[in-house]
Amino acid sequence: MAETGRLERAAPSAPLIGPVALLRTAIILAVLAIWEFLAHSGWLYRDVVPSLLSIGRAIVDLLTHTEYYYNLGVTAGEIGMALLIGGGSGLVVGLILGGNRFLSKAYEPYLYYLGPTPKIIFLPICIMWFGVDSPSKIGLGTLSCFFPIALNVAAGMRQIDRVLIRVGRSFRASTLQMVTKIYVPAMRHPIINGVRLGFGFALIGVLLAETRMSNKGVGFQIMQADSTFDMPHMYAMLIVLFVAAIGANALIGRLGGLQDIKRS
Amino acid sequence: MATGDAILSVDDIVVRFDTAEGPITAVDDVSFKVRPGEFLSVIGPSGCGKSTLFNVIGGLLSEHEGVVSVAGETIDGPHKSIGMVFQEESTFPWRTVTDNVAFPLELIGAPRDKRIERARHFIKLVGLDGFENRYPGELSGGMRQRVSLARTLASEPKILLMDEPFAALDEQTRLLLGDKVLQIQQSLKQTTLLITHNITEAVQMSDRILVMTYRPGRVKRIVDIDLPRPRSSEIVTSAAFGRYVAEIWNDLREEASRGMQDEESHVLHHQGAAP
Amino acid sequence: MSDAVISSTRRIPLSVGPRVVGIAGLVAALLLAEFLIQAGIVNRFIVPPPSAVIVALYRIIVSEDVFGRFLRTAGECLVAGVLLTLFGVVGGVVMHRFKLLQQACETWVAAMAAAPLVLLYPLFLVVFGRNIWTIIMMGLLSGLPPTILKTIEGMSATRKVLINVGRSFNLTATQQFWKILFPAALPTIFVGVRLGLIFALINVVGTEFLINYGGLGALITDLAERYDLAGTYAAICFVILVSVVFFLTLEKVERWLRPVD
Numbered sequence: 001m002a003e004t005g006r007l008e009r010a011a012p013s014a015p016l017i018g019p020v021a022l023l024r025t026a027i028i029l030a031v032l033a034i035w036e037f038l039a040h041s042g043w044l045y046r047d048v049v050p051s052l053l054s055i056g057r058a059i060v061d062l063l064t065h066t067e068y069y070y071n072l073g074v075t076a077g078e079i080g081m082a083l084l085i086g087g088g089s090g091l092v093v094g095l096i097l098g099g100n101r102f103l104s105k106a107y108e109p110y111l112y113y114l115g116p117t118p119k120i121i122f123l124p125i126c127i128m129w130f131g132v133d134s135p136s137k138i139g140l141g142t143l144s145c146f147f148p149i150a151l152n153v154a155a156g157m158r159q160i161d162r163v164l165i166r167v168g169r170s171f172r173a174s175t176l177q178m179v180t181k182i183y184v185p186a187m188r189h190p191i192i193n194g195v196r197l198g199f200g201f202a203l204i205g206v207l208l209a210e211t212r213m214s215n216k217g218v219g220f221q222i223m224q225a226d227s228t229f230d231m232p233h234m235y236a237m238l239i240v241l242f243v244a245a246i247g248a249n250a251l252i253g254r255l256g257g258l259q260d261i262k263r264s
Numbered sequence: 265m266a267t268g269d270a271i272l273s274v275d276d277i278v279v280r281f282d283t284a285e286g287p288i289t290a291v292d293d294v295s296f297k298v299r300p301g302e303f304l305s306v307i308g309p310s311g312c313g314k315s316t317l318f319n320v321i322g323g324l325l326s327e328h329e330g331v332v333s334v335a336g337e338t339i340d341g342p343h344k345s346i347g348m349v350f351q352e353e354s355t356f357p358w359r360t361v362t363d364n365v366a367f368p369l370e371l372i373g374a375p376r377d378k379r380i381e382r383a384r385h386f387i388k389l390v391g392l393d394g395f396e397n398r399y400p401g402e403l404s405g406g407m408r409q410r411v412s413l414a415r416t417l418a419s420e421p422k423i424l425l426m427d428e429p430f431a432a433l434d435e436q437t438r439l440l441l442g443d444k445v446l447q448i449q450q451s452l453k454q455t456t457l458l459i460t461h462n463i464t465e466a467v468q469m470s471d472r473i474l475v476m477t478y479r480p481g482r483v484k485r486i487v488d489i490d491l492p493r494p495r496s497s498e499i500v501t502s503a504a505f506g507r508y509v510a511e512i513w514n515d516l517r518e519e520a521s522r523g524m525q526d527e528e529s530h531v532l533h534h535q536g537a538a539p
Numbered sequence: 540m541s542d543a544v545i546s547s548t549r550r551i552p553l554s555v556g557p558r559v560v561g562i563a564g565l566v567a568a569l570l571l572a573e574f575l576i577q578a579g580i581v582n583r584f585i586v587p588p589p590s591a592v593i594v595a596l597y598r599i600i601v602s603e604d605v606f607g608r609f610l611r612t613a614g615e616c617l618v619a620g621v622l623l624t625l626f627g628v629v630g631g632v633v634m635h636r637f638k639l640l641q642q643a644c645e646t647w648v649a650a651m652a653a654a655p656l657v658l659l660y661p662l663f664l665v666v667f668g669r670n671i672w673t674i675i676m677m678g679l680l681s682g683l684p685p686t687i688l689k690t691i692e693g694m695s696a697t698r699k700v701l702i703n704v705g706r707s708f709n710l711t712a713t714q715q716f717w718k719i720l721f722p723a724a725l726p727t728i729f730v731g732v733r734l735g736l737i738f739a740l741i742n743v744v745g746t747e748f749l750i751n752y753g754g755l756g757a758l759i760t761d762l763a764e765r766y767d768l769a770g771t772y773a774a775i776c777f778v779i780l781v782s783v784v785f786f787l788t789l790e791k792v793e794r795w796l797r798p799v800d
Contacts, residue, residue, distance in 0.1 A: 023643040048666055105557030107564065116737045117782040118745040121756065124763035124771050128585050163352040170322055170348040171368050171419060172341070181370070185358045196653075204655045211661060212749060219658075226661045238662060242654050249653045 047231040058236035068221065068237075075206060075217040078134055082141025082202040087195065089142075090149030094194075095183065097150070098157020108154055115147040119201075120208045127213065137209040137217070144205030145198035152197070156190030157183065192256030196249055203245055270297035271455055272321070272346075272423050277330035279316050290316045291328075292480035298423070301453045305466035307512065308476030309520040311527075314459045315351075317481070318427040321457065322348045334423065347421030351428040355400040355411045361387060362396045364411050368419035386414040389448055406437045413445070417452075424449075424456045430465065442468055443496055450494050463516065464500060467491075467508045475512060478519040478526070485515055587769040595769035596777060603758060603770075605777065612743060612754030612781075615671065619678030619739040624732050627683050631690025631731070632721075641691060652684035657742050660749055669752050678743040682735030689731020693724030726797040733789045740785055744778060755781065 032052060038044060039051040062068045097104045097111075119140065126139040160183065168182045184191065210219025218241060225234040279291040290313040298304050308314050319325035321332050323342035331338055334345045342348075355364050363370075366383040374382070387396055390410040400408050409429050416424065430438045446469050449456050460466050466473050467489055475484045489508060491499060499505055569589045575581045576588040587595075599605055634641040634648075660677055667673040697720055705719045747756025755778050762770040 019639055020642045023639055027643065102557050102560070106561035110561065110565070113783045113786060114779065116741065116786055117779050118741045118748070118756070120745045121748050121759050121775050121778055123748075124759065125775070128768075161353075163350050163354045164356065166324060166348075166350060167354050167356075169324060170342050170350075171371055172344065173371050177371055181367075182356075185356065188358065200653060200655065204657060207655065207658055208745070208749065211658075222658075222661055226665065229665070231665065234662060234665075238659065241658065245655055246650050246653060 047229065050232045050235065054232040055235045055239070058232035059240065062233065062236050062240065068218075071216055071218050071221045074134065075210065075219065078137045078206045078210075078217065079141060079199070079202050081138045082145055082206060083195070083198060085138070086142035086145040086202060087149050087198055090146045090194070090198065091153055091191075093146075094150040094153025095157060095179065098154040104154060104158075108151075111147055111150055111154075115151060119144045119205055120212075123209055123212060126209070132213060134217075137206045137214065140209045141202040141206040145202040148197035148201060149194040152190045152194030153187065156187035156194075159190070160186045188256065192252065196252045196256075199252060200245070200249060203248075207241075269299060271300045271335055272298040272457065273331075273333045273336075274298075274317075274321060275331045275333070277317065277320055277328055277332070279313065279320060279325070279328045289480035291320070292482050293330075294476075294481065294483055295330075296474055296483060296486065298455060298457060300422075300455050302472065303449055303456045303458070303470045304472050304474060305458045305460055305470040306474045306476060307460055307463065307466045307516065308481060309478050309516060309523045310461065311479050311523045312476040312519065313479060313481030314461075314476060315427055318348075318425065318459045322346060322425055324348075344419075345422035347416040347419050347424050349409075349412055349416050349424070349426040349429045351431050353400075353405070353408060353432075355408050355415075357400050360397050360399055361392060361403075361411050364400065365414045365418050367415055382418060383414075386418045387411075389417065390414045391444060406433050406441055409433070409441065410444070413448075417448070417454075422455060424454050425459075426456065427459045428461065429458075430462075431460075438462070438465065439468075439500070445469065446495055463509050463512050467505060467512065468495065468499060473512060475515045476519070478522045484519070487512060584768065587772055591769040592772045592776065595767070596773035599758075599762070599770050599773055599777075603762075603774075605755075605758070605774075608754040608758050609781065610754070612747065612756070615674050615743050615747075615753060616678060616736070616740050619675050619682060619743060620736050622675075622679045623682040623686055623735045623739060626679075627686025627731065627735055628690050628728060630683070631687045631728075632694065634687065635691050635694040645688070645691065648684050648687050652688060656681045657745060660746055664750060669750055671753065673750060674743055674746045674753050677746040678739035681742040682737075682739035685738065686728075686731040686735035689734065690724070690728050693727030693731070694720055696727065697723040729793055729796055733793055736789060737786060740782060744782070 035049060036052050038049045093111075097108050122143055123136070123140055126136040126143075130136040130139050164182055164186055165178070168178050173181065206217075207219040210217040211223050212219075214220045218237065222234060222237050222241075225231070225237065274297070275295050277291055277294045278289065280287055280289050294317060296304075306314050306317065316325065320328050323332075323339050323346065326341065333339065334343055337343075339346070356367070359367070362380060362383045365386055366379040369379040369382055384393075384396065387393055390413055392407060392410055392414065395403065395407070400411060403411070409432075413426075413429065430441055433441065442465055445456075448454065449469075456469075458466070458469065470489050473487045473489060475487065476482065477484045487508070491502070491504060491508075572581070572586070573589050576583050576586060634644060657677060659680070660673065663673045663676055667676065701719055701723055702715070705715045710718065743753075744756040747753035748760055749756075751757050751760040755774070759771060759774045759778065762774050
């Protein structure tokens with residue numbers, strides 16, 4: 001009796017177009033319909049809600065011109081450098097704090113409480129120190145991503161199975177070997193999560209800095225569209241940006257999981 | 265017993281700790297020698313300091329009085345002649361079986377093909393051939409302990425030091441693995457020091473058994489096990505075996521009940537049961 | 540036993556020690572900075588000496604109506620906070636109630652939580668204008684996803700046995716909700732609200748800074764544009780201080796709400 005009940009309940013997930021997919025499609029269509037209605041209704045000022053067609057055209061226009069890719073390259077480079085410097089220093093600081101109870105109690109609270117603060121307000125300082133060009137964006141990005149990575153690595157260190165460390169010591173591994181062959185692999189999950197968060201924060205930091213003061217990069221391009229009231233292009237850039245950001249986030253997460261299977 | 269050619273010499277070890285309840289002496293004046301090729305078990309009740317002793321001999325605990333020496337050389341930290349197998353799960357979950365076993369060879373910089381070849385040899389020795397590319401997560405607890413054993417053997421230590429490696433396994437797996445360890449030890453003529461609380465295991469595998477008292481841990485007795493070699497798990501049914509077990513249990517019982525009384529009074533005091 | 544003994548001994552740790560060392564380190568760093576700048580090794584027109592920053596802090600509090608600006612920012616955060624609590628918790632409850640909706644939309648909300656929503660501010664600037672509503676909307680939008688997600692999580696995690704207790708008393712669905720599900724989910728819901736409030740504060744201040752309108756965030760932009768170096772540093776320190784105090788307070792409240800953990 002119970003067996004057949006279970007079988008019957010299992011069936012609904014089998015069809016390809018399940019109720020979930022239907023609902024999602026319905027929601028998306030409804031949103032798009034309302035949008036298009038608003039766009040043509042004339043209730044809102046001119047192009048605040050542009051027609052879907054014009055947005056579509058703007059996306060195509062954006063992706064087929066080199067200007068966007070140049071700006072994308074600039075921004076990606078800034079984010080990359082920020083992750084490198086902020087992530088690298090976050091890793092080192094996290095390893096030190098995580099490995100030493102005393103230092104952790106002394107200094108980790110500062111990181112913990114300074115973490116959830118708005119970093120964009122440091123932009124004037126970054127500009128004063130590094131100038132108006134890319135280095136100030138990298139500086140802000142670095143500041144943004146340092147904290148989540150350091151905190152995650154420190155927490156990760158404390159969660160490492162202690163016996164693995166004793167194994168390393170019993171084989172007389174050098175400090176470098178301990179770090180590269182034991183600590184870091186044992187912490188791969190917290191590290192990946194930290195990098196994911198760090199990437200997100202570096203992205204935000206760099207882009208916000210670009211919107212405020214720069215003459216290149218994706219953020220700059222968005223503000224250009226803003227100042228010329230070119231709404232279709234602004235929407236286009238925001239859409240592409242969000243798709244890229246969410247995609248990159250998922251990719252990093254996936255890479256973290258895949259790493260486990262790949263290691264042989 | 266001739267002690268002249270001891271390969272491991274433990275002399276006057278005393279280990280004291282500061283705990284929240286005041287200083288305690290975990291190990292008090294323990295001395296013994298291990299001969300090359302010998303299988304020596306250290307047995308005692310919980311709380312007798314045998315894991316502390318394990319860490320001292322392995323070089324992971326350096327705050328002690330007394331001296332541990334290997335072939336005449338005093339040790340000062342983990343020594344290359346001593347290989348440790350831990351009680352807890354200690355395989356690296358992110359490495360395959362082969363990469364786990366090859367770990368000590370990787371540390372000394374052996375070239376890749378050499379490492380894999382040696383690792384394969386030891387994987388075969390512990391009976392895990394066929395599982396070279398699996399991850400520890402795919403194996404059973406007993407198999408993972410075998411991987412840990414193979415990993416330590418791969419560093420070819422003069423002395424194998426094991427801390428209750430089978431504690432987490434069920435009785436049958438224990439006996440069979442004990443068989444395996446015996447076979448390996450006998451074929452490699454590996455000097456082995458086994459820390460355990462399991463009398464059957466100790467008698468099955470050892471040439472000598474060192475019985476420890478409850479805290480502070482001292483050497484209560486050293487028993488020579490005169491059972492014929494080579495041995496297998498079948499030996500547990502022999503009469504002589506039974507006599508040895510009874511003899512050692514006699515020694516242990518007293519210590520074990522002292523341990524229980526101590527724990528009970530500890531719980532009482534900390535729950536403020538007394539006015 | 541010996542593992543625990545080994546790790547907890549060596550010396551009996553004073554919990555006072557680390558904190559003192561932490562503060563001492565901070566003070567030492569400030570003194571070092573003061574020395575380096577006064578000695579001319581570090582350019583004082585890029586980094587003002589800490590002493591000047593402290594003086595400036597006093598000055599801006601007096602002459603820049605910092606308190607008034609603080610109230611302004613706090614007001615914006617309050618509105619955003621109330622709205623995100625309302626919509627976030629209700630949204631989460633609704634999604635939990637209608638499983639299909641949850642299955643369809645939860646991953647979208649999770650994606651939004653990871654997305655750089657604050658980058659929509661140029662858009663909001665156009666739609667709402669350089670206006671308090673842009674600021675409030677940015678706060679609301681960024682605080683909403685974590686609140687919704689945590690509410691769903693809290694409601695889903697109610698132990699089956701508690702639900703069965705309710706059923707055994709023949710409670711109606713409404714009673715079941717108010718007397719069992721919701722109270723049991725409250726601690727997790729509060730975590731979500733706390734996260735939402737933190738995101739809201741960060742984005743409110745950030746947006747104020749970016750559009751140069753509003754309370755404390757705009758103060759920083761003002762001072763920076765006036766090239767008031769020490770004042771800018773002082774204002775930044777003050778804002779950081781405010782967020783830290785806010786964060787600490789939220790933690791205290793959370794601990795008060797769930798003492799057992």
